[in-house]
Amino acid sequence: MIRDLAVLLILAGLAAFAGAQGQKPPLTAAQQQQLFQKNRTMVQALVDSSLEISKSNDFVQRSRSYRKVAMQLQRELDDAAGDTDAGRIVELGKHLDTVLRQGLAPSLRAAHQQIGPGGTDRQNLLDMRNSTVELVDRLQNKARNKWADTPEVRQVIESLESTKKDLSNSVDP
Numbered sequence: 391m392i393r394d395l396a397v398l399l400i401l402a403g404l405a406a407f408a409g410a411q412g413q414k415p416p417l418t419a420a421q422q423q424q425l426f427q428k429n430r431t432m433v434q435a436l437v438d439s440s441l442e443i444s445k446s447n448d449f450v451q452r453s454r455s456y457r458k459v460a461m462q463l464q465r466e467l468d469d470a471a472g473d474t475d476a477g478r479i480v481e482l483g484k485h486l487d488t489v490l491r492q493g494l495a496p497s498l499r500a501a502h503q504q505i506g507p508g509g510t511d512r513q514n515l516l517d518m519r520n521s522t523v524e525l526v527d528r529l530q531n532k533a534r535n536k537w538a539d540t541p542e543v544r545q546v547i548e549s550l551e552s553t554k555k556d557l558s559n560s561v562d563p
Contacts (some may be wrong), residue, residue, distance in 0.1 A: 394488035408410070433483075435462040443493075449501035450511045456494035457518055460486060464525060471532060478539055491553045494522060498560035507562070519561045526554045 416438070423544050435458065442455040463486040470478035498519055533547050 432462060432466050435459060443477070447499050449504050450514065453494060453497040453501050453515065453518055456489060456497055458492060459489050459523060460525065461497060463489065464529060467529060468532075476543060479533070480540070480542040480546055482497070483529075483550065486529075487546065487549045487553050490522065490550075491527070491556060494518075494552070495556045496561045498556045498557070515561045516563070517538060523554055523557050526550050530554075 439455045441461045443452050446452050446455070463482055465485065467479060467482045470482055498515060499512070500513055505515070530550055531549050532542055
């Protein structure tokens, strides 16, 4: 009987210990404010650009708005890299990939169709496409050479490579 009780107490203690290990403590108000301050500029840029995108039927303007978001994400990625914050690098890298793949590339394709091969904004589209591909190249090189070498960062690099190819094909030369 005592042995059964001892085993039960040991198991209960192990269960309590294991349960305590699996949960992270909630963020304090100060930590939440710090995260909000860190993300405030990014949130503002996303809101402003989203409003511009939703108001416009001009795909060239939409492309410019998506490009603005991509540039803001690039600045945030540089800050996260400076802080050696691998988790934030991965999070922002995924957001950048989504903005480029689901926002900028389709907008560039639609703008290309909208203005045609001889349109007045054609050179702007080519410049936007080329500078964004160069931006992705720079970020990938930074990620390979300076950022944390984690499986998640490597996955972001690979995803950006696929997106870069999609961007390259978004506007015919």
